Amino acid sequence: MKKRFARIAAIAVAAVMVGSLAACGSNGGGSGSAAPESGKKASGDTITVGVVYPQTGALAAFGAGTEEMYGYAVDEINQAGGIEVDGSAKQIELVYADSESDPTKASEAANNLISSKDIDIMLTAKTADTTVPVAAACERAGVVCLSVDTPDEAWATSDYQYSFHAGFNTENELNSFKDAWDKAGISGGKVGVMHATDTEGQTMIGAISAFCEANGYEAYDPGAYTSGSTDYTSIINNLKKEGCDAVVGVMLTSDFGTFFSQLKSSGYMPKVTTVAKATLFKEDVDAAGANGLADGLCSEVWWTPSHPFVSSITGETCEDIGNKWMELTGAEYAPATAGYDYANVEILYNVLKNAGTLDTDALVKAADELSIDTVIGPVDFNDQHYSVQPLVTGQWIYNEDGTWTQEIIANTQVPDCPTTAELKVN
Amino acid sequence: MKMKKQNLIILIIAIVVLFGILPAAGSNNLLQMVTLMCLYLAMSQMWNLLGGYAGMLSLGMQAFIGIGGYTLTILSVQFGVNIYLSIIIGAVICALFGLAVSPAIFKMSGVYFAIGTWIVAEALNVFFSNWKFVGYAKDWSINSVFGMSTRQLYYTALVVAILATLIVFVLLRTKTGLALMAIRDSASAAETMGVEIYKTKLKCYVIACFMMGLIGGAQYMQTAYINPSTGFSINWTIAMTFAVIIGGLGTMEGPIVGAVLYVIITQIMYNFPGMSNIVLGIIAIVVILLAPDGIMGTLYKKTGFQILSPRRSIPKVGETKAAE
Known part of the structure; x- marks a missing residue:
């Protein structure tokens, strides 16, 4: 009795497995007869x-x-x-x-x-x-x-x-940030670089020294952080010690939120903060911190x-x-x-x-x-x-009613894209 | 069960024929699905060897997938080493790494062991993110596998899957296997009977680490992209655990059935974005509640059906001759 059960069960399992394979095969839209490697289907309409x-x-x-x-x-x-x-x-x-x-x-x-x-x-x-x-x-x-x-x-x-x-590219990104630094009146100043160990962070730290040198700024590397880090104290202390006039970076929204709230509470604030990637959307800048924490933050703007x-x-x-x-x-x-x-x-x-x-x-x-x-x-x-593609420079402004506006403060790369406001300096 | 051996031979022949003609007969899609099934099958088989037989519930097997993937990437992309050689070197590194961390993590057992292994994997993630040699946390496109045919990936995965299954199959039929099943059923009883628990566990662990490295390499031939957070992602272990739990922990057929189901479910779920984890979660819960032994475990209990697993514990009535 048991043997018969076992046999039936074995057949059932085998049938289910073969059946499911066949079902997956037919998912391919009957392309079973198509040429094997990246063969294009016969043109439909x-x-x-x-x-x-x-x-x-x-x-x-x-x-x-x-x-x-x-x-x-x-x-x-x-x-x-x-x-x-x-x-x-x-x-x-x-x-x-x-x-x-x-x-x-x-x-x-x-x-x-x-x-x-x-x-x-x-x-x-x-x-x-x-x-x-x-x-x-x-x-x-x-x-x-x-x-x-x-x-x-x-x-x-x-x-x-x-x-x-x-x-x-990074060059356009840095140029859009340089416009903000220039407008903040810190020409020749020191720029602290926030960079994670990921691809974009490495690209930025690799490019920024030459860029700053060519444009009369001085780049300062406070050390890389690992994305997801919850403590930026030593990096912030380094930035503070060096007296950076501006902070530039390419950061994830969550990393930026943590960093920026710790920066705020450290009592030290650079004249202008330019961060890529973190605040593309209003939702991001809002998520970065309560009560307009990131007010005044500058970011690259891809398109408006x-x-x-x-x-x-x-x-x-x-x-x-x-x-x-x-x-x-x-x-x-x-x-x-x-x-x-x-x-x-x-x-x-x-x-x-x-x-x-x-x-x-x-x-x-x-x-x-x-x-x-x-x-x-x-x-x-x-x-x-x-x-x-070209970029323009935006600055997030926190309105009194709790909403956010992204003002366009520099347009060097797309001169026909109108600026909407002057840079607000801390 | 007398005809077990004969059944087994027929089954093996059938499977060999099926897998042999698949590249010629099947579509690319089918081939790719079977490739994924082979990879997940191999992973689950190894996870099951540890979790199901040796009583080591590891949540850190992704550490070895990551090392395997990274070795493949760095050696083949950066230094132009042959892909298969890179994968084997990766597996050796995994085995050595497993050996190196074993004194520390083997001090822990049960849930502590699970957490300990997980921490090792997470530590590797952080370490790789800050290691200059691997480009920190940069995204690697594994361009040494660009243009590789689906068929080649399929055969690689197939070899890995067969190897994994064969290792478990043979291992369980040796003295080590006997010891493992004794440990699975009762560690303290096994120890009193003279089973060297540490040595047995270590043997399994190093084998599993080696195989995970191999699987990681084969997996990343398919993915062609790696960075630390994906290579050392807990998702790998979740997939293995899922496959083993629904298939049947501590059986050899379980991981096979589980891996096949896992791949089919995830592939179907691509048509329903966001639902995949919900569906997998519900299935896991239902299986745990209704059939805690998994599909194959329950089947065995109800009918005595099994093909590959040697069962020396609690022989069923009239099946005392079944062993071997």
Whole structure:
């Protein structure tokens, strides 16, 4: 009796396992007969575009609005008849996957899209934790990957063959901060550098000495911190001891919040604080500390609805894009990601249009040769496959009613983007 | 159960044929899923060897995944060493590291051991973030694996999975295995019977560390990206634990079933963002409440079904000849 049970159970388990394997196989959209390695499916009437971005987890706020904006831009293209590829007009179809704000998951999500959805091209965005692993997965599989929303050097961790990126570089970041230092009247002063041990922190500390020297400032390194650190006392003491006139850094929002509240309570405050990455959104600057802790903080601004650029798809202005964002998401303002989300689809559109085919080599060539004006400025990929976008300088002001305004205080890199206020000095 | 050996041979032949024809017959997607299954299977098998048999509930196995991944990265990307050689060197480093930390963590047992191993892994995360040689906490693209075919990754993972299963299979049928199961059932009773607990545990631990290094290397061939917080992430151990618990702790089939289910569930959950952890959590809770022995453990209790696990404890009626 028992033996029969055992046998039935064995067969049942085997059947379930084989059945589940078969089910997974059919997930591939019947691509079982496709050529094995990155073989493209026989052209249907759609171009399948994979999108990996953080829908959940720590970066979820960064990912908010992505589907709305990508969908809006793709609808524009599709409604205008799609894109002419291999001799016929095709519609773009977006398939999304969640990175869960985790690089390993981002890589797995990208692999999943590549193999199970048989995508023709990949889009990704929202920090190096997403764009770098997705690019690596695409490089491994030989799929073209277009990305935005990450500093160029942090993205360019390797020589890429199939991946292209539009972001800003450290030089532009530091230049946008220098504008704030100049306006604070501390020319020739000492600048303390807050840097974590991560890629962006290392890039900044590696570049800042030469930058400061060339611009008549003096850089001071108070020592690196490990992201997630809860005690910045020794670093703050070093900054204090050296009498730094300004503090510059590239920090995570959570690290910045901890650091800045300890800086405030130390009784020492530099004339101007310029920190990248930490405060892209109003939610971030609010999260950095209660009661307007970060009031007066300067940060790099990637994009605003006042930027003087227009869409290469429809000719819409940045203001139109910003309004559309607010309409689609119900948000009260359009953050920088609105413009960059739209621009990612613009780049996709132009690469596909110029290539005129879904062949990987032709797509790479089209991206290599790309030179277009987008809502984030001119995009032209260099030998390392990235394009350098301009920045302006913003300062967060805490209003009496508890809201935040980001004033544009310097516009050297985009002179046609109007400044809205003078720098407020501590 | 008399035909066990014969069954086993048929099963092995069937599996070999199935896995052999898979690259030719299956889609890329299927191949990639099986690759992931193989990797998670190997991890779970090793975790089960420690947690299920040797009574060492480790929460720090990610330490070795990280070391394996980093060795692969640094050697192959930075110094141009052959990928497979890098992975093997990584595994050796893991075994040595395991040996080095064992005097300290073996002083602890139970929940203290779990926390101790976790702390080792976290310490490594911090150490790597501040270690110049590995570029501090920078993001590495492992470009030595760029362009590598899905088939090659599949075969690598398959070899690792077979090796892991084989090691456990053979180990449990040696004197060490006997000692392990004695320890699993009652450590103090085993000790009074003359089992050298420390030595046995150490042997298992070093084997598991070595294999984890191998698996870490194979895993990062697939991921192609590493930084300290992902390499030394507790998520690796959570995945192993999950697979072993739903599959069946202290059985050899459990980790296999668990790993297959884990991969299928996570792959399906890509279509439902944010739900993956909720679903995995609910499944784990339900299994723990309804079938605390896991799927295979419960199956064994109800029907006596087993293929790979040697069971020398509490033989079922009429099955006394079953052992060996």
